[in-house]
Amino acid sequence: MSASTIIFYILATLVVVFGALTVFSRKIFRAAISLLLSLTFVAGLYFLWDVDFIGALQIIIYVGGIIVLIIFSIFLTHHSGQKLPKAKVSKKLLSGTLAVAGLGFTTWVVSQFVFKPAVGVTPVEPNVHNIGLQMLNYSEYGYVFPFEVINILLLAALVGAIVIAIKKSQETEK
């Protein structure tokens, strides 16, 4: 077993363990921290696979952005320090069944897929330069269209946030 395989299994175990802790922890802040660690170790997997850019983006977006937002919203709720009440048995059964079904379905799909080495394809080096070129490429296999669509989506989200959060001026109140 090579070193990278060992590191992969360590990281994968950590991802799964902290993912499970996220679900099973009854203190909401601890659940958020577990989610953070799980996502950080996913970034570690990306670094292991030499897709550094994706790894850095995983940290910036998920850890630095989304988890911090989640933690802020936890701070703003009441009783964040207390243990959450235990879930009902029926709820536990239902969510357990759904989770197992999802896992089973994914395993089935993965087991059906035939993994074979790509032949005759020159791999693109995943550095920032190539990613940038590919992102704004408008020829075949370029990503400029999804890129612009996402831009419009984010712009709409920004405008929506401003509309919701803006203070009404006194003239419109009258």
Place this chain on the structure above:
Amino acid sequence: MISMIQFSDVLAWIHQLLSSCMAPWLVFIIELVVASVAAVVALLVCVIIMVYMERKVAGHMQLRHGPNRVGWHGVCQLFADIIKLLLKECFTPTRADKLLFVVAPVLSLCVSLLALAPISWGPGLVLWNTNIGVLFVTAISSMGVIGILMAGWSSNNKYALMGAMRSGAQIVSYELSAGLSIVAIVALAGTLNTGGIIESQANGWWILKGHLPAFFAFIIYIIASTAECNRAPFDLAEAESELTAGYHTEYSGMQFGIFYLNEYINMGVVSMVASTLFLGGWQPFYLPFDFAWAHTFNDIMALKFMETWPAWISWVSLAWPLVWFFGKLFLIIFFMMWFRWTFPRLRIDQLLKLEWKYLLPLSIVNLVIIALLVVLGLHF
């Protein structure tokens, strides 16, 4: 500097020496451990100097002597303080979340040390030569807030929680303008690799080559990174007069010591990034003019005259980039200390207003101007 010894030669020589007597995997592990320990120790030595410097700068700027009891002019004061902190009890409040309370300082220390990986200390002297260097540092510094939030929440203390929330709001917002000013230099240099950025400044630092916009980017970066380090005048997270000590109110002993250390490590990393991006990292000063005296000056700065000297003296040239690197590091750190002991603390609304209404629009405009400069090829 063709005839001179390079760091890469020294490293290759050490690698060869180790490989000749050991298995490859053992060599790999030894090199990994030695390199990372060397980087951390170098940073810790910097931190020791920084703490002493901070206390002396603070003292002299406030018309005091500063520490002058332990050793010559108080140079051993820090060691006395460390011994005191090590001997103190690490007290955990009864109603704190004990696990997170203990983990928080360690986590924040890990995060700030992670940011060291892509820093280029000298030519060929870098732990992780990655193509996303500066982006990685930005990503890691956005994680720094987590340790503070954990510490503030798990203390179960309202001052700590308020300090943590303020610090969170502050770090999340100031990251934007720091990131944009980094992007400005990345656009000029055309690479994210720290070594590449430094090499692109061999014919003049970006702060000189990039006209006024690069200078603005430098100022914005210094302001934003001071805020990211939670230092005065942006030390809202600690604000002694309102929040006792902010997020580390409940910490004592070495747990507090780690947070203290952390502040200085962050300062060091931020200054390293600033010197890499704007002041040419380990590159000596270079005048981008075409006069005879400028050429002579540049040759002296690059130690050209040492090429004809005997080989053993040229070992000195190995230290020359390090002298420049650490010189710039401490120059920027001195600026941050100077600001800290001159300006009064901002209020939280002033702080957020400064970022969202002034710095962020300014840095966006600045970035657009720099993009125009790059597209039109107007920079040197």
Place this chain on the structure above:
Amino acid sequence: MKALYNYLKEVAFAFVSLANGLLLTLKYFVTPWKSIITENYPDNRNNPSVADEFAGEVILIHDENNEHKCTACTLCQLACPNNSIQIISKQVETEDGKKKKVLDKWVYHLEMCTFCKQCIDACPQDAIKMTNSYELSCFDRSTLTKILNQPGSKLKEKPKVTAKVQE
């Protein structure tokens, strides 16, 4: 346009004031031998430089004839917020048969004094003052209660004011 001009002027002024502050602290930093005002206290114990205004222990002023100016009016006692002053007076008979109140003991409880200087301000005779002494700690608490008037001291006779007015 005027508003924009004013705004820019304000911004420029703000930068100038920041630069002023920075220059001041830089001046302090680079010339420590001129600017440092703190004392190396235990080292210069034999030769301390204490400001004249420094408010230390209270004393009752005695001149060379062992005379003080305290008339035992107890204004200082009333002014003291901590009850650290006790004026004990006695009635004596003067030569011309009048009864007169004079100072017996000026009791000063140093352990309760906060050096607020209100007694000094209250005194109409300027009989008491505060010294520069600051090493006030001791091993026995009872030594902190002091009687300020020296044994055998008496009130300083005032020159006859009425006679002067007549001239």
